[in-house]
Amino acid sequence: xxxxxxxxxxxxxxxxxxxxxxxxxxxxxxxxxxxxxxxxxxxxxxxxxxxxxxxxxxxxxxxxxxxxxxxxxxxxxxxxxxxxxxxxxxxxxxxxxxxxxxxxxxxxxxxxxxxxxxxxxxxxxxxxxxxxxxxxxxxxxxxxx
Amino acid sequence: xxxxxxxxxxxxxxxxxxxxxxxxxxxxxxxxxxxxxxxxxxxxxxxxxxxxxxxxxxxxxxxxxxxxxxxxxxxxxxxxxxxxxxxxxxxxxxxxxxxxxxxxxxxxxxxxxxxxxxxxxxxxxxxxxxxxxxxxxxxxxxxxxxxxxxxxxxxxxxxxxxxxxxxxxxxxxxxxxxxxxxxxxxxx
Numbered sequence: 001x002x003x004x005x006x007x008x009x010x011x012x013x014x015x016x017x018x019x020x021x022x023x024x025x026x027x028x029x030x031x032x033x034x035x036x037x038x039x040x041x042x043x044x045x046x047x048x049x050x051x052x053x054x055x056x057x058x059x060x061x062x063x064x065x066x067x068x069x070x071x072x073x074x075x076x077x078x079x080x081x082x083x084x085x086x087x088x089x090x091x092x093x094x095x096x097x098x099x100x101x102x103x104x105x106x107x108x109x110x111x112x113x114x115x116x117x118x119x120x121x122x123x124x125x126x127x128x129x130x131x132x133x134x135x136x137x138x139x140x141x142x143x144x145x
Numbered sequence: 146x147x148x149x150x151x152x153x154x155x156x157x158x159x160x161x162x163x164x165x166x167x168x169x170x171x172x173x174x175x176x177x178x179x180x181x182x183x184x185x186x187x188x189x190x191x192x193x194x195x196x197x198x199x200x201x202x203x204x205x206x207x208x209x210x211x212x213x214x215x216x217x218x219x220x221x222x223x224x225x226x227x228x229x230x231x232x233x234x235x236x237x238x239x240x241x242x243x244x245x246x247x248x249x250x251x252x253x254x255x256x257x258x259x260x261x262x263x264x265x266x267x268x269x270x271x272x273x274x275x276x277x278x279x280x281x282x283x284x285x286x287x288x289x290x291x292x293x294x295x296x297x298x299x300x301x302x303x304x305x306x307x308x309x310x311x312x313x314x315x316x317x318x319x320x321x322x323x324x325x326x327x328x329x330x331x332x333x
Contacts, residue, residue, distance in 0.1 A: 007332050008324045012189060012293055015274045019194035023184060028198055032176050032205045039206045040169065 154219065161218035164209075172209055179222075180205075182294075183229045189290035190233040192275035197233070204232040227305045230291065234283045270331075277327040281320050284308075288316035289324070 157178070163171035183204060187197035208228050215224055278286055284306065291302040292313065303310045325332070 004325050004332055005321055008321055008328060009293060011270065011328060011331055012274065012289070015192060015270050016185065016188050016293075019188045019192075019197070019271065020181075020185065023194055023198070025180065028180055028184070028201070029176060031198070032180065032202050033173060035202050035206050036169070036172070036176075036209050039209055043210065 157221060158218045161212065161215065161221045165213050165215070165218070172212070175221075176205055179225060182222075182226070185294060186226055186229050186290060187233045189293060190230065190278065190286050191236065192278050193271055196236060196275075200233040200236045201229060203236070204229040207232060223301055223304045226291070226297075227307070230287050230305060233290075234287065237279060237283075237286070273328065273331070277324055280327055281323055282316075284316045285320035285323065288313050289320035292317050 157175070160171045160175050160178075164175060180201065183201045184194070184197050187200040187204075188194055191197050191200060204225075208225050211228075215221065278290075281289065287306055288302070291297055291305060292299065297305075299310050299313060303313045306313060306316075
């Protein structure tokens with residue numbers, strides 16, 4: 001009498017033989033081949049879609065970079081460079097109208113050899129506030145740098 | 146072509162390399178050489194040839210799609226059987242669901258690879274094996290299935306399963322213990 005281990009192995013082998021005996025190998029190979037062809041097709045499609053997606057992503061990335069660059073450039077206040085090497089950032093409160101800019105004593109040495117403050121006067125062509133009878137200088141802006 | 150793949154390792158290496166470059170005809174040759182071994186592994190794990198055929202088809206597709214990732218063409222067989230074994234494992238759940246469905250409806254619909262007469266032969270044992278194999282853990286099912294294939298040495302089984310030979314022995318031992326109880330009506 002065979003031991004249980006051998007009997008178990010025998011049962012598994014018996015079932016395996018019975019199952020394999022009925023396999024139609026040609027049919028199985030054809031089925032596999034068909035599945036491989038489908039896989040081939042979807043693989044090609046995936047590669048194609050992946051390529052299109054990559055191109056689209058590239059275009060989107062370039063567009064985003066350009067857009068950000070334009071936004072940054074638009075938002076950055078313009079810098080005014082002076083003849084003596086100084087510079088100032090100008091922020092426009094209003095985009096309409098015009099103003100005359102005058103810089104006074106930019107290089108002048110003050111008392112005790114210290115640099116003297118520079119005054120900038122910005123004079124608008126029209127008073128911002130309605131003329132109230134006082135000097136129009138009230139509507140000019142004086143800055144101490 | 147269903148010869149023993151072991152007899153021509155150089156030829157297999159050449160076929161694998163050609164398949165890696167996208168040569169479909171070479172892969173078809175590999176299918177011819179390995180379909181018997183593949184279905185043998187899957188049948189031992191699933192107990193049923195129809196389920197096994199499904200697992201083998203899926204396994205071949207997986208192998209085909211990932212063959213370019215195989216670094217050592219010489220080790221194709223171990224790599225491929227691992228794919229088949231893993232595919233069969235993941236199909237066990239589906240097989241369980243289908244078995245339940247058949248039990249409820251009483252419908253034993255014949256599939257493509259068998260004639261109705263062949264299906265009747267050994268049906269009882271097949272169903273019993275199917276049932277008990279589903280009661281084993283994944284590793285136990287893999288170990289008992291692979292160790293029973295005569296041409297597969299134990300170290301190769303360990304390589305396929307990704308564990309030591311000692312672990313393989315342990316899984317086989319535990320599987321036999323369970324099967325002894327589950328198949329007691331069939332044992333003398």
